[in-house]
Amino acid sequence: MFEFLTSPAVYQFIRGPLVWLSFMIFIGGNLYKFLSMLSLAKKDKVVFPYISLKYSLRSILHWIIPFASTNWRKRPGMTVITFFFHTCLLVTPVFLIAHNALIKESWNFRLWTIPETIADVMTVVVILCALIFLMRRLVVPEVKFVTFGTDYLILSLAVLPFITGFLAYHQLLFAYELMGTLHILAGELMLIAIPFTRLNHMVYFWFTRAYTGSEFGAVRHTRDY
Amino acid sequence: MIKVERRPVSDPGIDENAKKLTPEQIEGVIRHVLEKESAGRLRTFVETCIHCGLCSDACHYYLAYKRDPSYSPVAKVRLTLWDMIRRKYRVDAESIKMYARISYAECNICKRCSMYCPFGIDIAYLMTVVRRICGLLGVVPQYLQDQGNSHMYTYSQSWVPQDDWVDTALWLEDELRMDIRNGRIPFDKEGAEVMYSPHSLEAKFKTNLLTNIAKIMNVAGVDWTMPSFDGWDSTNQAMHVGDYETMGMVERMHFEAAMRLKVKKIITSE
Numbered sequence A: 001m002f003e004f005l006t007s008p009a010v011y012q013f014i015r016g017p018l019v020w021l022s023f024m025i026f027i028g029g030n031l032y033k034f035l036s037m038l039s040l041a042k043k044d045k046v047v048f049p050y051i052s053l054k055y056s057l058r059s060i061l062h063w064i065i066p067f068a069s070t071n072w073r074k075r076p077g078m079t080v081i082t083f084f085f086h087t088c089l090l091v092t093p094v095f096l097i098a099h100n101a102l103i104k105e106s107w108n109f110r111l112w113t114i115p116e117t118i119a120d121v122m123t124v125v126v127i128l129c130a131l132i133f134l135m136r137r138l139v140v141p142e143v144k145f146v147t148f149g150t151d152y153l154i155l156s157l158a159v160l161p162f163i164t165g166f167l168a169y170h171q172l173l174f175a176y177e178l179m180g181t182l183h184i185l186a187g188e189l190m191l192i193a194i195p196f197t198r199l200n201h202m203v204y205f206w207f208t209r210a211y212t213g214s215e216f217g218a219v220r221h222t223r224d225y
Numbered sequence B: 001m002i003k004v005e006r007r008p009v010s011d012p013g014i015d016e017n018a019k020k021l022t023p024e025q026i027e028g029v030i031r032h033v034l035e036k037e038s039a040g041r042l043r044t045f046v047e048t049c050i051h052c053g054l055c056s057d058a059c060h061y062y063l064a065y066k067r068d069p070s071y072s073p074v075a076k077v078r079l080t081l082w083d084m085i086r087r088k089y090r091v092d093a094e095s096i097k098m099y100a101r102i103s104y105a106e107c108n109i110c111k112r113c114s115m116y117c118p119f120g121i122d123i124a125y126l127m128t129v130v131r132r133i134c135g136l137l138g139v140v141p142q143y144l145q146d147q148g149n150s151h152m153y154t155y156s157q158s159w160v161p162q163d164d165w166v167d168t169a170l171w172l173e174d175e176l177r178m179d180i181r182n183g184r185i186p187f188d189k190e191g192a193e194v195m196y197s198p199h200s201l202e203a204k205f206k207t208n209l210l211t212n213i214a215k216i217m218n219v220a221g222v223d224w225t226m227p228s229f230d231g232w233d234s235t236n237q238a239m240h241v242g243d244y245e246t247m248g249m250v251e252r253m254h255f256e257a258a259m260r261l262k263v264k265k266i267i268t269s270e
């Protein structure tokens, strides 16, 4: 297995074409999911008549700001964890120096980057938060009751790029070459999985909130936060 | 692995009717409701839910049953819709009985959980989809189905036909005049400001409530009226049954009554 992964052809494939392929699947898949959601929403008699920009934004804002909704305030622990988890999960890969060096190699531009030690800490934060999510699934009765294999799967898919990235950066467990390849593979798996698993909440979030925000605000004249 | 404890409750509307179901009927109805009738909201809500349990504390059933996880909002979806979907719609009559119990008796469609879910997932709506399936299969709590039938036969929830309605309001007006000189319960006044539409029971065994409203309207000097014809009852139990055909008829009748009377506002009770 490891020999297979470090053989030059496979190594080249994982680091080259597969990167592009997974980005294409990520973008294309999300686009497909978005369009199919849109066409189904048109068939649903109440979705479009209810939608209001003002109340969609009101709802989204109250839920993407920590403690801005009643339930975020009632669950401070979970709020802190989930906001740390998601912020680090989204920010670290995009603004990592190592990733931006690769972007510069390919397209000759780079984004603003974060110092390596901070990125390292953020990686650990993602891993720790994921561990807490895992504990919740195993221990908290109302979470355990609705946990399936797929929940562990998507949690692993989300956190594996961070675990492998951390190990590669600190040159732990396996040789850097192999760990790096595993890291890239994990990232690719995550990208490919997003559109086709419940990780696509990244896209759907905005639309479920927009609908419910509009129904509560424009139709029922009340709050949903 | 999962523990769902329920005290047995017998209800002829559920138990007897479930005996008549055939596997083909069950699969056909579920397929029809989930694939033909429901669209964007059903798919998106089911595909988005991350199974985090943050909606639990919203639900008064969950709280009242001492945080039994099988009463949490998302658990209700897990025990009904996810169950049907995972089993490719091939479920037995016992499952339908459980779906009916959960959707009719363990969720009152209050939407509080939508205000707790970070995605705003509308579990109340998902439970109405389950009710629709049970309603089409005829597996409905007997009392509720009886009210639905009453809407079909008498256009009111509690078996009060139109002539009884007029008769009741007339004797209430007589009694009202013992308290208020020349008090009126005005029927069919075209162009009135307000159409008052009572709860069906105000024409049956809670008539004192209609008297109270009449007193308020008379003393406050409101320009009000009520229809003497069908469409006077503001309730719609067919909606709760999942009988959307009757629900549509009842709702249309109600609004058409207001349009026929050319009123500006409808005031409903309860």
Ligand code: HEM
Binding pocket: A082, A086, A089, A133, A134, A151, A154, A155, A157, A158, A190, A194, A199, A201, A202, A203, A205, B050, B051, B052, B118, B119
């Ligand atoms: C901007 C986009 C995103 C938004 C608004 C968002 C929002 C949310 C919300 C509201 C929850 C439920 C609360 C919780 O359990 O923490 C959640 C859970 C989760 N999110 Fe995201 N998310 C986004 C992107 C992502 C991405 C890109 C990933 C990973 C690839 C991800 C992975 C997860 C995981 C694994 C959970 C579940 C944790 C558990 O098992 O309980 N999210 N997300």
Ligand code: SF4
Binding pocket: B058, B059, B060, B061, B072, B073, B076, B106, B107, B108, B109, B110, B111, B112, B113, B114, B123, B124, B127
């Ligand atoms: S809508 Fe149903 S599940 Fe949600 S809080 Fe109300 S009763 Fe509970």
Ligand code: SF4
Binding pocket: B048, B049, B050, B051, B052, B053, B054, B055, B056, B073, B074, B116, B117, B118, B119, B120, B121, B123
């Ligand atoms: S309905 Fe919302 S709050 Fe409840 S488990 Fe699903 S995502 Fe979480």
